[in-house]
Amino acid sequence: MTMSVRTAAEARPLGRVFRLPGVYRPQEDTALLSGVLAADTSIGCGKRCADLGTGSGALAIALARTGATVVAADISMRALASAWMNTVLRALPIGLIRGGLPETVEAGPYDVVAANPPYVPSPVPAVRSSRAWDAGPDGRAMLDPLCAAAPSLLTRTGALYLVQSTMSDVDKTRFALAAGGLRSEVVARAEVPFGPVVSGRLDYLIDRGFVRPGERTEELVVLRAAR
Numbered sequence: 691m692t693m694s695v696r697t698a699a700e701a702r703p704l705g706r707v708f709r710l711p712g713v714y715r716p717q718e719d720t721a722l723l724s725g726v727l728a729a730d731t732s733i734g735c736g737k738r739c740a741d742l743g744t745g746s747g748a749l750a751i752a753l754a755r756t757g758a759t760v761v762a763a764d765i766s767m768r769a770l771a772s773a774w775m776n777t778v779l780r781a782l783p784i785g786l787i788r789g790g791l792p793e794t795v796e797a798g799p800y801d802v803v804a805a806n807p808p809y810v811p812s813p814v815p816a817v818r819s820s821r822a823w824d825a826g827p828d829g830r831a832m833l834d835p836l837c838a839a840a841p842s843l844l845t846r847t848g849a850l851y852l853v854q855s856t857m858s859d860v861d862k863t864r865f866a867l868a869a870g871g872l873r874s875e876v877v878a879r880a881e882v883p884f885g886p887v888v889s890g891r892l893d894y895l896i897d898r899g900f901v902r903p904g905e906r907t908e909e910l911v912v913l914r915a916a917r
């Protein structure tokens with residue numbers, strides 16, 4: 691299954707999203723992953739799902755709309771409050787977890803885990819206002835721990851769906867997942883123009899070889915990983 695961002699975005703429009711200041715606005719990565727989740731007909735009633743790093747709750751909503759039981763985790767209280775508001779407005783029951791991987795693992799395992807983690811390489815450590823996207827010098831500050839924890843997040847037949855930029859090394863993600871006994875495949879791709887975060891640090895990204903001079907787009911990839 692490979693879908694374009696346009697198809698993904700059209701899969702089921704999210705509608706108006708309430709966001710407290712500083713909470714990640716659902717973007718192309720959100721839409722790409724959300725479309726993939728909506729297209730997976732195995733997700734539905736009786737399935738237990740988690741949205742790790744839920745932000746405004748967009749992916750949790752995509753999962754809950756299938757009838758699945760969903761928990762949404764985020765390190766940010768503002769994100770959790772926004773996700774709560776968005777799910778209440780849609781009358782979707784979703785459990786909230788304040789925290790990250792350890793807390794989500796503890797509440798698991800899950801049939802499906804969705805994650806749109808921070809993955810933009812950053813010259814400086816993430817701070818509160820940038821932790822939705824800044825992910826350390828190689829963009830893998832959350833991707834690596836997520837891959838390592840993936841087997842303990844999933845039931846025996848569970849699947850992890852994660853979205854990242856090719857800038858933050860998709861092969862490394864796949865190797866790390868394989869090291870935990872998970873087979874992965876790319877299930878969706880989209881070429882998107884650089885947003886303000888990447889545009890604002892182009893010199894750094896070119897300097898470190900993440901972006902070629904003259905490039906103005908990046909590729910987003912959704913991976914599906916399972917045993």
Ligand SMILES: C[S@@+](CC[C@H](N)C(=O)[O-])C[C@H]1O[C@@H](n2cnc3c(N)ncnc32)[C@H](O)[C@@H]1O
Binds near residue numbers: 720743764
């Ligand atoms: C790229 S945003 C994605 C938001 C939302 N899932 C979406 O797709 O629109 C990443 C989210 O991860 C959260 N986050 C960052 N580091 C985290 C961590 N260590 N544990 C849990 N959540 C984290 C941020 O607060 C942010 O809401």
